[in-house]
Amino acid sequence: MMQITREQLLENIFQDDYEQLKGKKLRMTRVRVPGKEVCLAHVITPSDPCIYQNLALHIGVHEGEDHTGEALGLIRFTPWEAVVVATDVALKSADIQVCFMDRFCGTLIISGRLSDVQTSVESVVKFFGEELGFSICKVHKS
Numbered sequence: 001m002m003q004i005t006r007e008q009l010l011e012n013i014f015q016d017d018y019e020q021l022k023g024k025k026l027r028m029t030r031v032r033v034p035g036k037e038v039c040l041a042h043v044i045t046p047s048d049p050c051i052y053q054n055l056a057l058h059i060g061v062h063e064g065e066d067h068t069g070e071a072l073g074l075i076r077f078t079p080w081e082a083v084v085v086a087t088d089v090a091l092k093s094a095d096i097q098v099c100f101m102d103r104f105c106g107t108l109i110i111s112g113r114l115s116d117v118q119t120s121v122e123s124v125v126k127f128f129g130e131e132l133g134f135s136i137c138k139v140h141k142s
Contacts, residue, residue: 036134040076041125043118043141055109057099067099071114073121080106086124093123
């Protein structure tokens with residue numbers, strides 16, 4: 001990948017207006033326009049308790065709970081609000097627990113028995129692909 005200088009970037013962005021803007025203070029804002037996408041769908045069966053602790057699955061609403069030995073399902077969406085619908089689909093498709101749901105970043109983490117988590121993640125991905133027309137990824141398992 002070829003690197004360009006700041007000046008080259010500004011010249012590429014502003015093209016014809018670059019000469020008039022040169023030397024002036026500019027304010028640039030990056031805007032992310034999310035598509036309709038399930039960009040991560042992963043099921044893991046961690047064996048080390050530190051994974052659950054680093055995901056903070058032992059604090060807040062889950063304080064005192066021990067998720068050690070449970071499978072985890074991680075799903076990431078754009079637009080981020082889709083995680084609310086995904087949580088509903090996940091809960092209705094299998095006996096799982098919602099560990100983390102972030103409607104501002106589009107992240108859903110669920111836990112439960114491996115077969116339930118696998119079923120739930122697959123159901124969410126299938127629903128978003130077939131019913132909502134999202135671009136979807138494969139469900140990975142490790």
